[in-house]
Amino acid sequence: MLQVGGFACLPFGVGRVGALGGVCLQVRQIGGRSAQLAVSTPEPPVTAFVFGRFGWSWCFPRSRSVRILSHEKSTFYVVLQRLLIKIHLENAPVVHCWIRTLLQPPANRLVLFVADGLRADTFFELDENGTSRAPYLRDIIHTRGSWGISHTRVPTESRPGHVALIAGFYEDVSAVAKGWKENPVQFDSVFNESAYTWSWGSPDILPMFAKGASGEHVYTHCYLAETEDFAAKDATKLDTWVFKNVKEFFISARENQTLFNKLNGEKVMFFLHLLGLDTNGHAHRPGSREYKENVRKVDEGVKEIVELIEAFYGNDDKTAFIFTSDHGMTDWGSHGAGHPSETLTPLVAWGAGVHYPRRITMQHVGDTFSQQWKLDGLDRLDVNQADVAPLMASLIGVPYPLNSVGILPVEYLNSSDLFKAESMLTNALQILEQFKVKMTQKKETTLSILFSPFALLSESEQLDILRKTRSHIQGGNYKEALLLCRSLIDLALEGLSYYHTYDRFFLGISVVMGFTGWILYIILIIIKTQTDIIQTSSNSRMESSHLSRYGFTALGSFITFFLMIQSCPWTYYVYCLLPIPVWHAISNEVWILNKFVDYMLSISLARTMGFLLVIILAVELMVLSFFYRAVLTVGLIAFACWPIGTKMYTQSKITTLVWVVFCLLLAVFPLMPVVGREPNITLVIFAGFASLCISLTSIWYLWKSKDRKFGDQNLALNICQVLSLAVSTYVVSSTHASLAIKQGVPLINHIVSWTTLASALAVPLLSTTFLFQRLLCIFISFVSTYLLLSTGYEALFPVILSCLMFVWIFMEQETLVKNGLSGRRKLNIIDFSCSTDISQFRQLNLDDIRRSFFLVFFIITAFFGTGNIASINSFDPASVYCFLTIFNPFVMGGLMMWKVLIPFILVMCAFETVQISAQISSKSLFLIVLVISDIMSLHFFFLVQDYGSWLDIGTSISHYVIVMCMTIFMMLLSRLAHFLTTKKIEVWRKKKHHST
Ligand SMILES: [Zn+2]
Numbered sequence: 004m005l006q007v008g009g010f011a012c013l014p015f016g017v018g019r020v021g022a023l024g025g026v027c028l029q030v031r032q033i034g035g036r037s038a039q040l041a042v043s044t045p046e047p048p049v050t051a052f053v054f055g056r057f058g059w060s061w062c063f064p065r066s067r068s069v070r071i072l073s074h075e076k077s078t079f080y081v082v083l084q085r086l087l088i089k090i091h092l093e094n095a096p097v098v099h100c101w102i103r104t105l106l107q108p109p110a111n112r113l114v115l116f117v118a119d120g121l122r123a124d125t126f127f128e129l130d131e132n133g134t135s136r137a138p139y140l141r142d143i144i145h146t147r148g149s150w151g152i153s154h155t156r157v158p159t160e161s162r163p164g165h166v167a168l169i170a171g172f173y174e175d176v177s178a179v180a181k182g183w184k185e186n187p188v189q190f191d192s193v194f195n196e197s198a199y200t201w202s203w204g205s206p207d208i209l210p211m212f213a214k215g216a217s218g219e220h221v222y223t224h225c226y227l228a229e230t231e232d233f234a235a236k237d238a239t240k241l242d243t244w245v246f247k248n249v250k251e252f253f254i255s256a257r258e259n260q261t262l263f264n265k266l267n268g269e270k271v272m273f274f275l276h277l278l279g280l281d282t283n284g285h286a287h288r289p290g291s292r293e294y295k296e297n298v299r300k301v302d303e304g305v306k307e308i309v310e311l312i313e314a315f316y317g318n319d320d321k322t323a324f325i326f327t328s329d330h331g332m333t334d335w336g337s338h339g340a341g342h343p344s345e346t347l348t349p350l351v352a353w354g355a356g357v358h359y360p361r362r363i364t365m366q367h368v369g370d371t372f373s374q375q376w377k378l379d380g381l382d383r384l385d386v387n388q389a390d391v392a393p394l395m396a397s398l399i400g401v402p403y404p405l406n407s408v409g410i411l412p413v414e415y416l417n418s419s420d421l422f423k424a425e426s427m428l429t430n431a432l433q434i435l436e437q438f439k440v441k442m443t444q445k446k447e448t449t450l451s452i453l454f455s456p457f458a459l460l461s462e463s464e465q466l467d468i469l470r471k472t473r474s475h476i477q478g479g480n481y482k483e484a485l486l487l488c489r490s491l492i493d494l495a496l497e498g499l500s501y502y503h504t505y506d507r508f509f510l511g512i513s514v515v516m517g518f519t520g521w522i523l524y525i526i527l528i529i530i531k532t533q534t535d536i537i538q539t540s541s542n543s544r545m546e547s548s549h550l551s552r553y554g555f556t557a558l559g560s561f562i563t564f565f566l567m568i569q570s571c572p573w574t575y576y577v578y579c580l581l582p583i584p585v586w587h588a589i590s591n592e593v594w595i596l597n598k599f600v601d602y603m604l605s606i607s608l609a610r611t612m613g614f615l616l617v618i619i620l621a622v623e624l625m626v627l628s629f630f631y632r633a634v635l636t637v638g639l640i641a642f643a644c645w646p647i648g649t650k651m652y653t654q655s656k657i658t659t660l661v662w663v664v665f666c667l668l669l670a671v672f673p674l675m676p677v678v679g680r681e682p683n684i685t686l687v688i689f690a691g692f693a694s695l696c697i698s699l700t701s702i703w704y705l706w707k708s709k710d711r712k713f714g715d716q717n718l719a720l721n722i723c724q725v726l727s728l729a730v731s732t733y734v735v736s737s738t739h740a741s742l743a744i745k746q747g748v749p750l751i752n753h754i755v756s757w758t759t760l761a762s763a764l765a766v767p768l769l770s771t772t773f774l775f776q777r778l779l780c781i782f783i784s785f786v787s788t789y790l791l792l793s794t795g796y797e798a799l800f801p802v803i804l805s806c807l808m809f810v811w812i813f814m815e816q817e818t819l820v821k822n823g824l825s826g827r828r829k830l831n832i833i834d835f836s837c838s839t840d841i842s843q844f845r846q847l848n849l850d851d852i853r854r855s856f857f858l859v860f861f862i863i864t865a866f867f868g869t870g871n872i873a874s875i876n877s878f879d880p881a882s883v884y885c886f887l888t889i890f891n892p893f894v895m896g897g898l899m900m901w902k903v904l905i906p907f908i909l910v911m912c913a914f915e916t917v918q919i920s921a922q923i924s925s926k927s928l929f930l931i932v933l934v935i936s937d938i939m940s941l942h943f944f945f946l947v948q949d950y951g952s953w954l955d956i957g958t959s960i961s962h963y964v965i966v967m968c969m970t971i972f973m974m975l976l977s978r979l980a981h982f983l984t985t986k987k988i989e990v991w992r993k994k995k996h997h998s999t
Pocket residue numbers: 119120160161162164281329330
């Protein structure tokens with residue numbers, strides 16, 4: 004039987020192999036080498052005879068990763084499990100199997116240390132005394148190994164970091180939705196390819212590689228999840244647990260013969276996941292003594308383990324070691340975003356097959372890190388995080404993981420040039436294979452006349468590069484061969500992303516059509532139902548012609564047919580068919596548009612243009628605020644000037660003055676750093692006192708006012724709330740004080756916190772529904788919850804926001820008086836529960852568009868006032884310490900969401916009041932809000948990008964999603980605000996007369 008020699012896989016038909024004549028791939032008789040392999044793996048490798056459409060090819064994949072199915076024609080089909088890219092195997096002209104070189108690898112085993120959350124600078128730099136925090140590893144950098152920075156990608160979380168390191172690909176953004184917990188896809192990893200892997204560490208990380216692996220050859224040793232307590236006195240015990248267990252494991256291996264034999268085989272891996280640094284970083288921040296002391300502990304542990312393993316194997320020089328981390332950490336103890344402190348991680352490799360330190364006189368990298376770390380005399384070899392996977396695979400001679408996009412960093416290897424060139428060629432073939440699968444997949448689902456292949460990497464081009472590479476390797480021109488491989492990899496990766504985004508233009512047009520249609524339709528609806536522009540009755544309305552109906556039906560059928568023959572996913576149908584009913588509806592309402600244009604022409608052109616200009620400017624300002632929070636400051640200053648511009652200050656000087664003051668106060672917040680970076684409990688306590696003063700003053704004022712609307716019960720309720728506010732303030736200070744002295748958090752604090760949280764939604768419902776009383780109740784309840792979730796200046800945010808919202812209600816009242824729309828209606832006699840009388844609603848006017856703008860702007864301010872997009876995914880656990888101290892992503896995430904929601908609810912309640920006092924229906928205002936947010940969505944849709952850094956990509960997608968969800972979100976919030984303001988629970992039913 005023929006076997007493929009140079010590579011375990013041959014992605015070409017027999018004819019082509021013949022034509023290549025051993026240029027591209029060497030075909031020779033099965034040799035002793037593969038027989039050797041058969042011995043080294045516990046199950047014999049299967050030689051599968053596979054039929055493709057164009058012929059056959061040979062492969063001998065790893066049996067445990069491959070299921071052999073017998074076909075009716077008794078042909079074997081190799082069915083791959085765990086393939087990220089779905090392949091329609093029966094039709095696939097190529098067969099996918101593992102690609103690796105058959106040259107003898109330099110190492111028999113590899114030890115991977117991952118210090119979770121270790122920053123590159125903390126690790127490499129020298130401390131104040133000029134000594135290293137990791138003396139052992141620093142000594143290795145100087146004497147035995149290679150080093151560099153491993154650049155991670157966003158999101159800098161543990162799971163994607165480990166997947167990049169061990170499986171060699173950057174996980175899809177959609178995995179975020181699953182909390183990085185479950186495998187969104189099964190994937191291949193270096194562990195899966197190894198003969199055996201033993202791993203020790205956190206239950207959050209290890210199981211996913213064991214679950215992703217087929218068969219029983221990845222062993223995990225985890226501690227209990229409860230051990231990861233953020234308030235624990237000493238998080239380094241997470242690391243010492245690992246080191247202790249590894250030691251015990253090797254001691255026990257001496258007694259256990261089966262284990263001993265397994266350990267002495269080839270292609271063995273050990274993985275030590277060290278979570279202590281991450282835990283200490285979150286709990287105490289990376290600048291702390293605890294974090295730095297933990298680096299020292301890890302260094303000592305690594306030293307012990309290295310010595311232990313080398314002794315166990317009798318110093319056979321067949322062990323390779325890699326030390327790195329999954330992500331860094333910001334100065335304020337978070338990770339997830341793309342700040343350099345998060346994306347720069349250390350990489351140190353040494354042992355079998357790794358190059359010795361290379362002394363150089365000048366560093367070829369553009370930054371000054373090497374000088375800062377006093378390592379400028381040694382060559383620094385930077386890699387991308389996914390490159391570590393092929394490095395490990397080639398060191399121990401296992402196939403590269405299937406979906407790996409890592410590029411082998413050959414500078415790290417200390418082996419023959421032939422080995423380097425062969426490894427690189429294998430790397431290129433493996434990435435090329437993914438490109439081909441993707442191309443086949445796209446080709447099958449596209450009409451052949453519409454299919455345009457990736458022009459830069461045609462089949463002949465691939466063969467040409469491979470042939471040249473082969474001849475260079477045979478001729479000993481390894482440098483040229485490496486360069487060619489590198490260019491092939493770059494082209495294949497470019498091609499992969501080309502096919503990945505193949506349908507983008509087509510889908511883009513559909514989405515834009517859908518959006519513009521939708522916006523136009525809502526505008527038409529507003530004009531038709533909410534304004535008095537169309538006076539004539541609808542008899543002028545053209546009968547919706549049958550022609551247009553048939554036309555749109557035909558178009559819809561055509562598109563469906565077109566998508567069906569291309570077997571597109573169901574989402575494509577949604578995107579492409581949605582615009583059709585929308586545009587059909589518009590075609591029925593065209594007459595409104597005609598009337599509207601006539602109306603616009605009848606009023607002065609300058610005014611129309613000016614109005615449009617203001618709208619566009621306002622929308623642009625809001626779009627810009629997603630990128631620069633400072634824009635919100637500009638907007639708020641503009642708001643402060645608004646009453647001066649409209650001469651409102653002559654009408655009510657005091658209200659205007661208060662409005663200006665609070666606008667300017669709130670304008671300070673977007674200029675502050677993002678929440679959680681500088682904890683300042685004093686400010687939280689100050690915010691507590693400020694809200695106490697405000698509440699007490701308000702209660703006193705309401706109680707003393709002549710036409711008092713509430714009774715003793717309500718006063719008692721208010722007093723209780725004020726007391727709870729005071730208790731909350733105390734709980735925050737006591738929690739953080741006891742954490743500072745590492746005493747843990749008293750149980751009573753947790754109880755008080757959860758009670759306050761639970762009561763926040765219920766207590767306001769007990770008060771009377773008169774405007775001021777109800778708003779005050781809502782204010783106290785939500786501010787006390789927010790205080791418990793605050794760690795710094797942000798505690799003041801809802802207080803000032805609430806004050807501004809309160810003044811806003813008065814300001815809107817003034818505009819109504821100014822426009823003569825309503826007499827000065829007494830706000831304090833408004834009762835929320837009796838304000839839903841439809842007959843009182845009036846038609847919309849231009850001022851209502853401004854009100855809607857105010858709402859959208861305040862909602863955005865509530866969102867970005869204290870944070871940005873990045874601050875949402877990388878939150879600071881310190882802010883939930885009052886509620887819990889044990890790591891629990893779901894509860895923590897829920898609490899953080901509630902914290903983000905509170906300002907929204909405050910704004911929404913104020914808006915509810917404005918609607919009632921201005922006598923407009925919430926539906927009509929919402930239609931305007933819908934138009935504004937849809938225009939913004941369209942804007943962000945064009946800004947969605949898939950190039951640039953991962954931070955840019957992630958941010959652009961989240962912007963789009965946020966604006967898309969804004970409308971739905973605001974509708975829900977409006978319902979909630981309506982509920983909070985109008986509903987009342989009667990507890991003192993007997994004494995009802997008191998409160999009515
Ligand atoms: Zn991590």
